[in-house]
Amino acid sequence: MSKAAYKRRDSVLKIIVSEYIATATPVASEAILRHHSLGVSPATIRNDMASLEEEGYIARPYTSSGGVPLDKGYRFYVETISGHAALPGEDQKRIRRLLDTAVDEYDTLLKIAANTMARLVGNVAIVTFPKSAECKFKHIELVEMHQYMAMLVLILSNAVLRRQTLSFDESVRQEQLGEVALKFNREYAAQTRSQIAGKKLELTPLEKKVLGTISDVMASEDAIEYESSYLEGLRLMLGQPEFVQRERMLGILELMEAKGWLRNVIDWQVTEEGVKVIIGEENRETALHGLSLVFSNYGIPEQAQGTIGVIGPKRMDYSRAISAVNYISGLLSELVARVWRND
Amino acid sequence: MSKAAYKRRDSVLKIIVSEYIATATPVASEAILRHHSLGVSPATIRNDMASLEEEGYIARPYTSSGGVPLDKGYRFYVETISGHAALPGEDQKRIRRLLDTAVDEYDTLLKIAANTMARLVGNVAIVTFPKSAECKFKHIELVEMHQYMAMLVLILSNAVLRRQTLSFDESVRQEQLGEVALKFNREYAAQTRSQIAGKKLELTPLEKKVLGTISDVMASEDAIEYESSYLEGLRLMLGQPEFVQRERMLGILELMEAKGWLRNVIDWQVTEEGVKVIIGEENRETALHGLSLVFSNYGIPEQAQGTIGVIGPKRMDYSRAISAVNYISGLLSELVARVWRND
DNA sequence: TTTAGCACTCTCCACTTTAGACTGCTAATT
DNA sequence: AATTAGCAGTCTAAAGTGGAGAGTGCTAAA
Numbered sequence: 001m002s003k004a005a006y007k008r009r010d011s012v013l014k015i016i017v018s019e020y021i022a023t024a025t026p027v028a029s030e031a032i033l034r035h036h037s038l039g040v041s042p043a044t045i046r047n048d049m050a051s052l053e054e055e056g057y058i059a060r061p062y063t064s065s066g067g068v069p070l071d072k073g074y075r076f077y078v079e080t081i082s083g084h085a086a087l088p089g090e091d092q093k094r095i096r097r098l099l100d101t102a103v104d105e106y107d108t109l110l111k112i113a114a115n116t117m118a119r120l121v122g123n124v125a126i127v128t129f130p131k132s133a134e135c136k137f138k139h140i141e142l143v144e145m146h147q148y149m150a151m152l153v154l155i156l157s158n159a160v161l162r163r164q165t166l167s168f169d170e171s172v173r174q175e176q177l178g179e180v181a182l183k184f185n186r187e188y189a190a191q192t193r194s195q196i197a198g199k200k201l202e203l204t205p206l207e208k209k210v211l212g213t214i215s216d217v218m219a220s221e222d223a224i225e226y227e228s229s230y231l232e233g234l235r236l237m238l239g240q241p242e243f244v245q246r247e248r249m250l251g252i253l254e255l256m257e258a259k260g261w262l263r264n265v266i267d268w269q270v271t272e273e274g275v276k277v278i279i280g281e282e283n284r285e286t287a288l289h290g291l292s293l294v295f296s297n298y299g300i301p302e303q304a305q306g307t308i309g310v311i312g313p314k315r316m317d318y319s320r321a322i323s324a325v326n327y328i329s330g331l332l333s334e335l336v337a338r339v340w341r342n343d
Numbered sequence: 344m345s346k347a348a349y350k351r352r353d354s355v356l357k358i359i360v361s362e363y364i365a366t367a368t369p370v371a372s373e374a375i376l377r378h379h380s381l382g383v384s385p386a387t388i389r390n391d392m393a394s395l396e397e398e399g400y401i402a403r404p405y406t407s408s409g410g411v412p413l414d415k416g417y418r419f420y421v422e423t424i425s426g427h428a429a430l431p432g433e434d435q436k437r438i439r440r441l442l443d444t445a446v447d448e449y450d451t452l453l454k455i456a457a458n459t460m461a462r463l464v465g466n467v468a469i470v471t472f473p474k475s476a477e478c479k480f481k482h483i484e485l486v487e488m489h490q491y492m493a494m495l496v497l498i499l500s501n502a503v504l505r506r507q508t509l510s511f512d513e514s515v516r517q518e519q520l521g522e523v524a525l526k527f528n529r530e531y532a533a534q535t536r537s538q539i540a541g542k543k544l545e546l547t548p549l550e551k552k553v554l555g556t557i558s559d560v561m562a563s564e565d566a567i568e569y570e571s572s573y574l575e576g577l578r579l580m581l582g583q584p585e586f587v588q589r590e591r592m593l594g595i596l597e598l599m600e601a602k603g604w605l606r607n608v609i610d611w612q613v614t615e616e617g618v619k620v621i622i623g624e625e626n627r628e629t630a631l632h633g634l635s636l637v638f639s640n641y642g643i644p645e646q647a648q649g650t651i652g653v654i655g656p657k658r659m660d661y662s663r664a665i666s667a668v669n670y671i672s673g674l675l676s677e678l679v680a681r682v683w684r685n686d
Numbered sequence: 687t688t689t690a691g692c693a694c695t696c697t698c699c700a701c702t703t704t705a706g707a708c709t710g711c712t713a714a715t716t
Numbered sequence: 717a718a719t720t721a722g723c724a725g726t727c728t729a730a731a732g733t734g735g736a737g738a739g740t741g742c743t744a745a746a
Contacts, residue, residue: 005687028739043689046740064695064740104508141484143498145682153496153504155486161496163504165447165682235596246587253578339488339508348718371708386720389709407709407726 008038009048010076013057016049017069017077021315024241026066071280071314074292078277078318085323091120092327103335106159111230113308113328118233120324123240123312126262126295128229130304130336132158135221137188137196140214142166142177150177152210154217157190158304159339162217172206180207184214193218229262242313248290255287266295266307273297275326280314290314294321298329299336308332351381352391353419356400359392360412360420364658367584369409414623414657417635421620421661428666434463435670446678449502454573456651456671461576463667466583466655469605469638471572473647473679475501478564480531480539483557485509485520493520495553497560500533501647502682505560515549523550527557536561572605585633585656598630609638609650618669623657633657637664641672642679651675 015036019027029045032038038045049067052058057076058067069077087095095116102108110127118125136157143151148171154162184207188196193215203211234256243249255261264285278293288311295309308329310321358379362370372388375381381388392410395401400419401410412420430438438459445451453470461468479500486494491514497505527550531539536558546554577599586592598604607628621636631654638652651672653664 002687026739030739041689042739043691043741044687047688050741060740062696064738065697066739106506106508139484139486141482141496141498143482145502149682151498151502153484153498155484155494155496159488159494159506161504161506163449163502165449232600235593235600238596239593244589246589246592249589249592250578250582253581257575257578339492345718369708373708384720385708386710386722387718390719393710403709405727407707408728409708 008040009051010080011036011038012045012048013052013069013073014077014080016052016058016067017073020069021317024315026061026068028066031066069314071282074279074314074318078279078322081319082275082277082322085319085326087323087327095120095328096331099331099335103338109335110306110332111232113332114230114232117308117310117324117328118236121310121312121317121321122233123237123310123316123321124231124233124256125308125310126229126231127308127332128262128306129160130158130299130306131160131224132304133302134192134194135160135218137191137193137214137218139189140181140184140210142181142210144172144174144177147171152213152217154214156218156221160221162221164213164217166209166213168206168209176206180210183207184210188214193222231256237312240313240315242290242315251287252291255285261285265293266309275322275329277318277322292316292318294318294325296325296329298332300333300340304336304340306332306336348391351383352394353423354379354381355388355391356395356412356416357420357423359395359401359410360416363410363412364660367658369404369411371409374409412657414625417622417657417661421622421665424662425618425620425665428662428669430666430670438463438671439674442674442678446681452678453649453675454575456675457573457575460651460653460667460671461579464653464655464660464664465576466580466653466659466664467574467576467599468651468653469572469574470651470675471605471649472503473501473642473649474503474567475647476645477535477537478503478561480534480536480557480561482532483524483527483553485524485553487515487517487520490514495556495560497557499561499564503564505564507556507560509552509556511549511552519549523553526550527553531557536565574599580655583656583658585658591633594630595634598628604628608636609652615640618665618672620661620665635659635661637661637668639668639672641675643676643683647679647683649675649679 012032015032016027019031019035029042029049032045033042049058052073053060053067055072056070057073059070060067098112098116099109102112110129114125114127116125117127137154138157139155141153141155143153145151145165148168150166150168150172152164152166154164156162187199187201191199196211196218197215234253237243238249238252243252265283265288275294275296280292281289283289283291283293290313291311292314293309293311294316295307297305297307299305309325310316312321355375358375359370362374362378372385372392375388376385392401395416396403396410398415399413400416402413403410441455441459442452445455453472457468457470460470480497481500482498484496484498486496488494488508491511493509493511493515495507495509497507499505530542530544534542539554539561540558577596580586581592581595586595608626608631618637618639621638623635624632626632626634626636633656634654635657636652636654637659638650640648640650642648651668653659653668655664
């Protein structure tokens with residue numbers, strides 16, 4: 001096969017993928033020529049398609065139908081388009097304005113980010129809270145609820161807020177609680193759980209109790225990976241033709257309601273820069289073999305990192321997804337940096 | 344029609360409903376006798392069914408098929424069974440143990456409650472956060488993030504926690520922030536937003552800024568009705584045979600992803616005691632006309648009330664749902680009361 | 687290497703057929 | 717007046733049929 005012929009075959013593959021993404025139906029040789037004149041006849045395209053099939057880029061649902069891309073075909077497509085993608089300027093502006101309105105409210109901000117992205121790509125969007133490797137004590141507050149009970153509010157350095165109630169056998173007054181809080185805030189500022197444990201202080205029974213609770217909360221925070229995250233756009237994704245079979249639809253719902261599924265899905269170890277695309281069987285989780293993922297980390301490495309991404313059928317608009325994830329993750333990084341400037 | 348005949352007809356209706364709930368297929372006259380011998384022939388049952396149809400309790404999908412209950416039939420069924428329902432002792436124990444483990448962590452507690460109930464009834468369960476009519480200031484905390492930014496943590500009397508970041512034009516130190524917090528905590532304890540606004544104090548520019556933010560947060564808290572709630576068991580409900588039509592499935596997903604839908608669905612005005620059942624077209628929201636709701640309020644009236652309930656197809660196990668909602672709402676009330684004992 | 691031409695394959699849709707499930711009605715019975 | 721047996725009649729669901737149309741694979745020629 002000549003060099004020019006190879007090039008044409010690659011074009012054919014690209015057209016098949018993009019056409020299939022648009023129509024969700026097998027792409028016929030003549031359909032390819034309808035929209036992109038390649039200066040050759042349908043028969044030539046058919047030969048190319050036969051060759052593409054042989055090498056595992058495309059497949060045909062039945063003996064003589066059009067071609068549909070296989071994972072390898074999608075992969076090729078993604079490689080060739082990535083880099084060129086950028087969100088339209090007006091979208092960028094709109095999104096920036098939208099997120100700016102919520103910049104002071106952390107949770108709302110992330111929720112809006114997820115929602116916006118979901119609608120932008122017509123699929124499921126996920127945003128996790130930023131998380132640091134090992135959380136640090138920032139501040140506690142003890143508030144009396146009633147005589148025998150108080151609420152402990154613990155603020156961690158990654159701006160995570162956790163609360164826990166404490167019951168006492170004896171009556172405790174707000175003043176006492178205030179003193180304990182003051183002492184701990186002075187002694188433990190910016191320390192990790194293990195550092196706090198290492199510090200031997202003289203403690204009253206009340207203080208011991210509070211310290212124990214703090215330690216528990218920090219431990220559970222360290223253990224959590226993705227518990228809290230926002231997931232938006234389920235209805236959009238499930239409206240796609242790939243989910244006409246009820247089985248698939250329910251499978252997805254089941255997966256997403258399961259606890260801790262995200263941990264298996266996103267390879268947390270990977271801290272590479274930039275947008276990553278995972279296609280079909282490249283997914284570790286078998287339930288996701290029919291889907292693709294486009295995601296990126298955001299935030300400040302080693303300090304406060306979260307993940308933002310899109311999940312959709314393999315037949316998703318990768319160009320749009322990549323540019324959306326890229327832009328919004330950048331935006332979030334910016335906003336996170338503003339809060340963390342010098343922590 | 345004799346008294347005895349009326350009684351039999353009621354039995355027939357009850358059997359039709361319960362049989363339909365179990366099988367999801369129209370109930371034939373002979374099927375009724377298969378499981379419940381009423382001492383009469385199928386022809387008699389048929390006469391009864393004709394009468395039930397005439398009065399709008401049941402309908403037939405086509406000219407000569409079995410009967411399916413209409414809303415009026417379900418309503419009759421619910422009236423006759425309610426009161427007799429109680430969760431099996433072992434379930435009660437299991438659930439109590441489960442919730443006890445999370446009693447100190449408010450959010451987890453509610454999430455577990457929702458999850459448990461969803462699995463108990465095989466449908467969607469919803470639990471909202473307790474909310475009081477007008478929230479009261481309990482405590483604030485100001486934590487320095489960096490020179491020009493601080494985080495405001497506001498604790499309200501209903502144990503709701505809200506945070507917000509504050510940016511300053513000038514550099515601000517933690518000490519200053521601490522003093523502001525101390526002052527506000529002293530002056531504003533247990534006051535509502537309007538009370539705080541009415542109190543005229545000498546304020547520095549910094550204090551004015553903080554007060555403004557507090558006021559904003561409390562205002563938005565007062566405005567929120569059901570923003571935060573846990574919804575579990577979508578996959579269970581959507582697995583039911585009523586959702587084989589994709590349209591319906593997507594309709595439900597759309598409804599549930601919409602913001603503020605819950606407010607329309609649950610009649611918040613109703614503060615009656617006990618479990619309430621809403622069947623099909625009794626729902627205000629048209630998207631829910633095919634579904635039923637079983638819900639109850641929990642918490643302390645006027646002080647901290649939330650809602651817990653089940654959403655499922657009209658063909659749901661009402662007996663189980665009513666007993667589950669009843670039991671779990673009672674349990675939550677108990678746990679809430681423990682925290683609020685004398686607020 | 688590309689192309690024209692044609693037989694062949696397979697899907698999709700509409701239509702028909704058939705078996706079986708239930709009822710409604712009528713006339714007889716209690 | 718209420719109940720029953722019996723049977724004709726109605727309707728569904730599933731399986732089968734046939735034809736149109738889309739699209740390919742192959743062959744032989746350019």
